[in-house]
Amino acid sequence: MTNIVSRALVSLPREEGLLLINRNNLRAALLPSEAVANLEDAVAARTPYPPGEFGDAIAEIGFAIPPDSPWYVHIVLRDRPAANFGRVTWEITERCNFRCVHCYLDEKEQRGLPLTQRLQVLDKLERAGCLWLQITGGEALADPLFEETYRAAWERGMVISVLTNGA
Ligand code: SF4
Numbered sequence: 001m002t003n004i005v006s007r008a009l010v011s012l013p014r015e016e017g018l019l020l021i022n023r024n025n026l027r028a029a030l031l032p033s034e035a036v037a038n039l040e041d042a043v044a045a046r047t048p049y050p051p052g053e054f055g056d057a058i059a060e061i062g063f064a065i066p067p068d069s070p071w072y073v074h075i076v077l078r079d080r081p082a083a084n085f086g087r088v089t090w091e092i093t094e095r096c097n098f099r100c101v102h103c104y105l106d107e108k109e110q111r112g113l114p115l116t117q118r119l120q121v122l123d124k125l126e127r128a129g130c131l132w133l134q135i136t137g138g139e140a141l142a143d144p145l146f147e148e149t150y151r152a153a154w155e156r157g158m159v160i161s162v163l164t165n166g167a
Contacts, residue, residue: 009058010131012078013079013080014081018033025062029060035053043077082129086130086132089134092136093137094111095112125156131157134161
């Protein structure tokens, strides 16, 4: 199993328990809510190995900890959110390189928030518990701040999909 990107693991406390997700393959495990403190303590203490229940869960969801890095650098610890939202779709731009006849957009010019406001939006989504973030447009990849937006969402522990026309 190859680790595609850094910090692929996310722990997210939810009403039903502690969700542990491998963003490389979208596999997940649910642990008891009481496990949150255990995990946070172990990360803070930089223990050489994850606590037993997490070691098992990490293996169960198919994440192989690289031998050249400690386990805790691969996990984003999310705070308990204020709500239990799951999924959000965000149209980050109206710009598009296509002119499809069926398109509901008008000018297809760049209209999107500046980066500071995007970060504020992501902070709110994080607090609301958003796990699955779908980024779309327009053409999402034509957005001048696409990379910054994607990275900021990733750092906040979201599982991201991108809707694109592929051109
Ligand atoms: S690719 Fe999508 S956003 Fe772009 S013109 Fe076609 S329908 Fe509209």
